[in-house]
Amino acid sequence: MVIRFAGDSGDGMQLTGDRFTAESAGLGNDLATLPNFPAEIRAPQGTLPGVSSFQLHFADHDVLTPGDAPDVLVAMNPAALKANLADVPRGASIIVDTDEFSKRNLAKVGYAASPLDDGSLDSWAVHQVPLTSLTIEALADFATLTRKDKERAKNMFALGLLSWMYSRPTTSTRAFLTSKFGAKPDILGANLAALDAGWNYGETTESFASAFEVGPAPMAAGTYRNVTGNTALAYGLVAGAHRARLRLVLGSYPITPASDILHTLSGLKRFGIMTMQAEDEIAGVGIALGASFGGALGVTSTSGPGLALKAETIGLAVSLELPLIIVDVQRGGPSTGLPTKTEQADLLQAMYGRNGEAPLPVVAPRSPADCFDSALEAVRIATTYRTPVVLLSDGYLANGSEPWRLPEIATLPDLSVEFAHERNGTDAKGAPVFHPYLRDPETLARPWAIPGTPGLEHRIGGIEKADITGAINYEPDNHERMTQLRQRKVDGIAATIPPLAADDPTGDADLLVLGWGSTYGPISAAARELRTQGRKVATAHLGHLNPLPPETGEVLRRYRRILIPEMNGGQLALLIRAAYLVDARSYARVRGLPFTTAELVEAMTAALDADPQEGR
Amino acid sequence: MAHPLHTADVLGGGSTDIGMPLRHGLDLIPRAQPDQAPATKKDFTSDQEVRWCPGCGDYIILNTVQSFLPELGLRKENIVFISGIGCSSRFPYYLDTFGMHSIHGRAPAIATGLATSRPDLSVWVITGDGDALSIGGNHLIHALRRNVNLTILLFNNRIYGLTKGQYSPTSEPGKITKSTPVGSVDMPFNPVSLALGAEATFVARSLDNDRAHLSEILRAAAAHRGTALVEIYQNCPIFNDGAFDAIKDRDQQEARLVHLTHGEPVRVGAEGSRQVLVRSTDGRLRFVAETERTESDGQIVVHDRHDPDPSQQFAISRIDDSRMTHVPMGIFRQVERPTYDDLVRGQLDAAVAAAGAPATDADLAALIAGKDTWTVA
Ligand SMILES: Cc1ncc(C[n+]2csc(CCOP(=O)(O)OP(=O)(O)O)c2C)c(N)n1
Ligand code: SF4
Ligand SMILES: [Mg+2]
Numbered sequence: 001m002v003i004r005f006a007g008d009s010g011d012g013m014q015l016t017g018d019r020f021t022a023e024s025a026g027l028g029n030d031l032a033t034l035p036n037f038p039a040e041i042r043a044p045q046g047t048l049p050g051v052s053s054f055q056l057h058f059a060d061h062d063v064l065t066p067g068d069a070p071d072v073l074v075a076m077n078p079a080a081l082k083a084n085l086a087d088v089p090r091g092a093s094i095i096v097d098t099d100e101f102s103k104r105n106l107a108k109v110g111y112a113a114s115p116l117d118d119g120s121l122d123s124w125a126v127h128q129v130p131l132t133s134l135t136i137e138a139l140a141d142f143a144t145l146t147r148k149d150k151e152r153a154k155n156m157f158a159l160g161l162l163s164w165m166y167s168r169p170t171t172s173t174r175a176f177l178t179s180k181f182g183a184k185p186d187i188l189g190a191n192l193a194a195l196d197a198g199w200n201y202g203e204t205t206e207s208f209a210s211a212f213e214v215g216p217a218p219m220a221a222g223t224y225r226n227v228t229g230n231t232a233l234a235y236g237l238v239a240g241a242h243r244a245r246l247r248l249v250l251g252s253y254p255i256t257p258a259s260d261i262l263h264t265l266s267g268l269k270r271f272g273i274m275t276m277q278a279e280d281e282i283a284g285v286g287i288a289l290g291a292s293f294g295g296a297l298g299v300t301s302t303s304g305p306g307l308a309l310k311a312e313t314i315g316l317a318v319s320l321e322l323p324l325i326i327v328d329v330q331r332g333g334p335s336t337g338l339p340t341k342t343e344q345a346d347l348l349q350a351m352y353g354r355n356g357e358a359p360l361p362v363v364a365p366r367s368p369a370d371c372f373d374s375a376l377e378a379v380r381i382a383t384t385y386r387t388p389v390v391l392l393s394d395g396y397l398a399n400g401s402e403p404w405r406l407p408e409i410a411t412l413p414d415l416s417v418e419f420a421h422e423r424n425g426t427d428a429k430g431a432p433v434f435h436p437y438l439r440d441p442e443t444l445a446r447p448w449a450i451p452g453t454p455g456l457e458h459r460i461g462g463i464e465k466a467d468i469t470g471a472i473n474y475e476p477d478n479h480e481r482m483t484q485l486r487q488r489k490v491d492g493i494a495a496t497i498p499p500l501a502a503d504d505p506t507g508d509a510d511l512l513v514l515g516w517g518s519t520y521g522p523i524s525a526a527a528r529e530l531r532t533q534g535r536k537v538a539t540a541h542l543g544h545l546n547p548l549p550p551e552t553g554e555v556l557r558r559y560r561r562i563l564i565p566e567m568n569g570g571q572l573a574l575l576i577r578a579a580y581l582v583d584a585r586s587y588a589r590v591r592g593l594p595f596t597t598a599e600l601v602e603a604m605t606a607a608l609d610a611d612p613q614e615g616r
Numbered sequence: 617m618a619h620p621l622h623t624a625d626v627l628g629g630g631s632t633d634i635g636m637p638l639r640h641g642l643d644l645i646p647r648a649q650p651d652q653a654p655a656t657k658k659d660f661t662s663d664q665e666v667r668w669c670p671g672c673g674d675y676i677i678l679n680t681v682q683s684f685l686p687e688l689g690l691r692k693e694n695i696v697f698i699s700g701i702g703c704s705s706r707f708p709y710y711l712d713t714f715g716m717h718s719i720h721g722r723a724p725a726i727a728t729g730l731a732t733s734r735p736d737l738s739v740w741v742i743t744g745d746g747d748a749l750s751i752g753g754n755h756l757i758h759a760l761r762r763n764v765n766l767t768i769l770l771f772n773n774r775i776y777g778l779t780k781g782q783y784s785p786t787s788e789p790g791k792i793t794k795s796t797p798v799g800s801v802d803m804p805f806n807p808v809s810l811a812l813g814a815e816a817t818f819v820a821r822s823l824d825n826d827r828a829h830l831s832e833i834l835r836a837a838a839a840h841r842g843t844a845l846v847e848i849y850q851n852c853p854i855f856n857d858g859a860f861d862a863i864k865d866r867d868q869q870e871a872r873l874v875h876l877t878h879g880e881p882v883r884v885g886a887e888g889s890r891q892v893l894v895r896s897t898d899g900r901l902r903f904v905a906e907t908e909r910t911e912s913d914g915q916i917v918v919h920d921r922h923d924p925d926p927s928q929q930f931a932i933s934r935i936d937d938s939r940m941t942h943v944p945m946g947i948f949r950q951v952e953r954p955t956y957d958d959l960v961r962g963q964l965d966a967a968v969a970a971a972g973a974p975a976t977d978a979d980l981a982a983l984i985a986g987k988d989t990w991t992v993a
Contacts, residue, residue, distance in 0.1 A: 022988050172988055216992075225989045235984045242980055249733050251725075269967035271975045271983070274733060274960060279758040283725035286718075286755070290698070290729025293716060294737070298729065316719050372984075406985055409977040451714040451730075451737050454693045459662065459709050461717025462701075471664065472709065 001214055002067030003162065006053040006084045007076030008045055009038055012155040017054025019159055019176065023168035025226035025403055028216025029058040032368075032521065034066035034594065035399045039256070039339045046100075046108045051083040060215040064525040066400060068596035072165075074158055076100060076131070079109045090123040095161070097154065099132035127207055131157055138197035139190050149187070153194035160198020166212050170195055222405040229368035229397035230257070232404060233327065234264035236375025237299055238271055239407075243376070244383050244415035246297040250275040251287030253306060256339045257395040258329040261301040281306035285313040285326065292322045295419060295450035297379065301327040304346045305336065307390075308353065314388050315354040316462045318486065321437075321446045323382035325375075330394040332592045341592025342395035344517055345568035350390040351546055351575070357483050359490040361385070362545040364392040366520035369404035371397060374543065376412060381493055383417045386445040392545070394567070396594045397518045420447035423455055425468070434458055436470040444489035490547060497544050499551040502558070504538035505531065511608050512559035514584070516542040516572050519565055519595060526600035530608075537604055545572070553580045563587055563607045565600055639952070641765060641841045644735040648691040657682040659692065662712040668703060673824035673850035674771065678710055680827045681769075684834050685711075688738065695738045698727045700752060702744035703778045704771035704850070721752025724759035727766050732957040738838070741768040746776045749785040749805050760816035762956035763842040767834075770807055770845065773852035774859050781855035788938040793855075808933040808948055811845045812926045818844035819929070820947045824851060825864060829945070836947060842955045862940045874935070876946035881916045882932060884942055893917040893935070901931050903942065921950045 003020065007013045014035055021033055034055040043050035057067035072093045075081040077100040088094060101114050115121050116128060135154040136147065156177075163170050174192060181188035202208050227235075241248035252262040252275070266275045274296075278284040281302055288298030300310065307328045317324045330346045332338025350362050361381050365374035371393055382389045423432040424447065436458045437446050449456040458470060466473035467481055502512060503524075515523040520541050527539045540555055542548065556562060556576065562584040564573040570586035577584050587603045589595065654660060660682045668674045685695065695713040699705035701720035708715030714737075718726050723741045731739040741759075748756050748770050759766065775793070776782040782795040786807065790799040811819045818840040822830040830848065837844035849860045863872050874884045874893075882893035884903060891903035896914040904913045923929065929949045935942045968974055975983075 026988065026990055028990060028992060175987075219992045221992050223985065223989050223991050225984075225986050227986075239980060239984070242975070242977075247733060249729060251729055268983070269964045270971045271980070272964065272968060274964055276728070276732065276960065278725065279754055282722060283728070283755055283758065286722045286725030287729030287732075290726035290731075291733040292729075293726070294730045294734040296733045312719050313722060320716075406981070406989070409981050451696045451734065452693055454691065457692050457712055457714050459664075459711075459715035459717065461709075461715075462719055463717065 002057045002070045003072045004055040004070035005074045006080035009050050009052040011076045013052045016155045016159050019173045022172050024058040030063040030217035031058040032063050032066045033401045046105050051080050060217050064521040068598050078105050082109045093125045095127045097131035098128045099130045135194050153190045156191045156194035157198035160195040161202045164199045164202030224403045227404040228401045229371040230260040233371035233375050234261045236372035240376045240379025241297045248273045249291035249296040250299045251278050251284040252301045253281045253284045255303045257398045258301045258303045281309040285310040299325040303331050304333050311354050315358045317388040318358040319462050321386045324388040325378050327391045329398045338592045343567050347571040359487050361389045364517035368402045420449040435468050438468050494547040497549050500549040500555045502538045502540045509536040509538040511561045512538045513563045522595035525597040529601050556582045641839050660685045664709045669854050671853040676824050680830050684831050697740045698723045699742035700747035702747045704744040707742040724755040728764045739766050745772045745784045745786040757814040760814040764956045767837045767844045770847045771850045773850045775856035777852050807847045812930045817842040817951050817953050819949045821847045823849050874944040876919050878921045921947050
């Protein structure tokens with residue numbers, strides 16, 4: 001079941017969606033969500049650019065995507081109807097707030113006649129509900145509240161109605177409202193009354209035939225919560241620092257859609273988390289790197305434009321070989337692009353967006369809950385290999401949510417780190433000295449020797465340094481050796497990550513669909529759909545973009561056709577073709593939205609049906 | 617984790633008592649035992665060959681700093697020098713302390729991260745006029761307004777040395793350089809005025825070749841808790857030779873250098889031709905001959921470096937001009953204000969103290985679980 005709440009950005013649709021999600025999660029449904037909101041905080045009321053929506057897919061089975069098309073659209077005004085109708089399949093239900101379908105509001109979005117009256121909605125099951133006036137009526141007793149205040153509770157009326165329709169208990173919403181408005185009894189009362197009125201409206205009117213039941217989905221035993229990608233990512237960093245027994249220091253400059261990571265971590269002082277809002281992104285990463293030099297886990301969080309600004313400092317971190325985590329929550333680009341929409345177009349920037357040969361590991365989560373595990377993995381790599389790591393999330397993962405089985409803290413990997421504490425070499429006269437670039441033979445990591453350690457005083461910098469001693473060195477052979485060492489160190493990480501495995505149920509598929517990051521859900525859903533049609537398709541997914549997992553080449557070469565769907569111009573396809581000389585085809589889209597299952601089914605079908613010789 | 621220098625140990629044990637403000641720049645930094653204290657300049661000299669041009673002012677500054685450092689009574693390992701890029705920014709390589717030669721203009725940001733997360737370190741920033749005021753101008757003013765416990769030594773040679781002689785944001789208007797063949801049209805910054813405008817808590821100026829004066833300023837800067845900005849006029853004999861000759865020349869020095877002394881009238885010139893700074897009725901500051909001064913000239917300006925209102929300190933910084941007719945030297949401003957790093961650590965320590973103890977696995981489990989969970993059997 002897919003429900004989309006749509007309204008003006010001032011109508012509280014994100015909150016309504018969040019609450020419905022929490023109620024569904026509480027019932028044990030599996031789910032996935034897709035918030036979609038304008039970049040403007042308050043675009044002009046009632047206009048198309050001002051429409052904000054929240055889509056939720058919930059089911060009694062495994063859910064992979066927020067759903068292509070809503071089964072129910074809740075449209076709080078004509079703009080919301082107009083902006084979303086194209087996505088709603090014929091036959092689906094539409095609930096509209098008729099009070100908002102005034103001449104003026106219709107005119108604002110270019111409706112000459114009301115679509116409610118002109119028959120243009122005949123192929124949908126339209127429920128006309130005067131949501132605003134019913135809410136105001138229900139709140140008649142709240143004498144202290146203005147009409148405007150009362151109107152504002154209409155989203156709770158809508159939530160109450162939908163909760164009845166899908167048999168969701170409203171207890172968690174009640175608790176939520178109580179904690180949110182506890183200090184304002186009138187507002188709290190009004191919201192609760194509107195919620196009840198919506199529920200009762202569903203129960204008593206004839207227009208909604210009956211309530212639906214969507215039972216719990218079979219899930220592995222455990223304790224679950226619903227989580228967004230940004231929250232899971234922030235918690236993953238906290239858990240990583242906790243398991244590494246390092247202080248987490250975040251330097252960050254606000255930017256959509258990454259700011260929530262800064263907000264979340266800023267509230268965790270009790271966990272020893274130190275956050276500094278910097279004057280710009282360059283200072284943000286500088287603060288993080290300075291903290292890493294001092295023996296903390298330095299982290300900086302940003303989106304694409306900020307990653308561009310941080311490039312030079314990240315290059316310094318590559319040269320200094322210090323742990324550093326750079327979180328890039330990708331959004332549509334170039335430039336300011338689509339700040340609130342999703343894209344995967346920073347892959348090449350993460351890989352290569354620095355001067356000189358400056359390789360670094362890149363990790364990308366596949367789902368909101370996986371942001372936790374990916375953050376832990378980034379901490380593991382950064383601290384073990386003394387290297388900056390880019391953690392590539394995106395706007396869809398950041399704000400989307402799904403149920404998350406809570407891990408046992410004690411069973412998370414032990415990431416504890418040992419700082420250097422002794423001199424590790426001798427000078428020409430045989431006296432003990434410290435060599436800051438003497439590497440661990442296995443990992444090629446250099447010692448992490450923090451200020452305050454007696455005898456280990458040393459100077460490091462961005463100038464090329466001599467192998468082992470770290471002294472300034474401009475010799476040609478030394479530069480080449482150091483360049484290779486830095487590359488080999490990153491390449492060597494592959495030995496510690498699981499080999500790539502294809503999901504190929506019949507074992508003889510012709511087509512491999514390779515994804516990375518947040519395309520995991522839509523690709524898996526499309527493959528599942530094709531398999532029910534009897535078609536053979538294999539999938540594989542990359543969570544590590546640099547280095548690529550072992551056996552990537554072997555897996556790729558096993559298939560005659562390779563399709564790589566990406567929310568960019570074909571960046572992974574470029575890397576894969578270059579690295580393995582395989583004929584990987586790109587399915588590249590940049591609409592600011594995650595792939596729909598249907599479009600991937602179509603693209604995969606076309607790939608399956610294509611003549612493999614075509615285009616060679 | 618056997619090693620004693622684990623971060624948890626370094627940072628543990630309430631770094632900041634937020635009820636009792638810390639006063640000294642070196643509070644919280646462990647002192648060396650008398651027998652293990654680095655005692656001489658040699659203790660702070662690294663094995664790297666110094667590679668500035670012969671006659672560069674940077675040599676004298678290095679010498680002064682190396683000779684001064686033992687005075688701090690700190691262990692070498694608790695001192696960190698962080699620099700940007702430029703001739704001057706090579707400085708950390710020559711000091712046997714911890715050091716980072718970072719990237720152009722960003723040292724104040726990197727030092728902020730280090731100083732805030734490590735209260736047990738004495739953190740110094742080395743920067744040039746281009747590094748601090750062009751590419752790094754933003755980081756500099758933000759470090760100053762935040763008041764992070766750092767000392768920033770700004771080597772001002774009024775030129776880009778490392779890139780071989782382009783004009784800088786402190787070059788005088790009309791300056792002919794490789795990039796300004798018919799003269800620079802840029803209005804320069806006065807670094808002291810800029811720092812006062814950013815409400816820095818400690819602002820001073822010194823001269824590369826006046827070792828005694830510079831040492832005294834370094835002493836005061838190190839003792840200051842907060843960001844101390846020390847502008848050091850530095851000669852670049854290769855690309856801007858003699859930039860400060862007018863104030864270094866023994867014959868002119870006395871008439872030009874205005875030595876600021878707290879609580880004293882602001883004076884310049886030798887006995888007999890001495891001038892004193894007065895505030896006219898229109899509010900402007902000007903020098904008048906001390907012997908000829910009358911009531912109508914206005915009030916004598918008495919330097920107050922502890923005045924929280926920076927207006928008079930700023931006005932004094934403006935008596936300077938591009939001909940260096942009158943150049944104030946010494947400490948312009950020194951006021952107490954809580955430091956950014958103490959406050960950041962204070963909030964953190966308070967949160968941990970309120971919770972009773974550092975977070976355990978159980979606390980973390982409760983955090984990630986949040987308020988809305990369900991269980992699948
Ligand atoms: C990002 C970047 N831009 C430009 C440079 C080139 N560069 C190096 S030092 C410098 C100017 C240094 O001038 P200043 O800070 O006054 O230092 P000085 O050499 O005079 O001591 C410039 C432009 C660089 N290293 N990095
Ligand atoms: S160029 Fe000038 S500032 Fe640079 S080292 Fe030579 S003399 Fe010193
Ligand atoms: Mg200079």
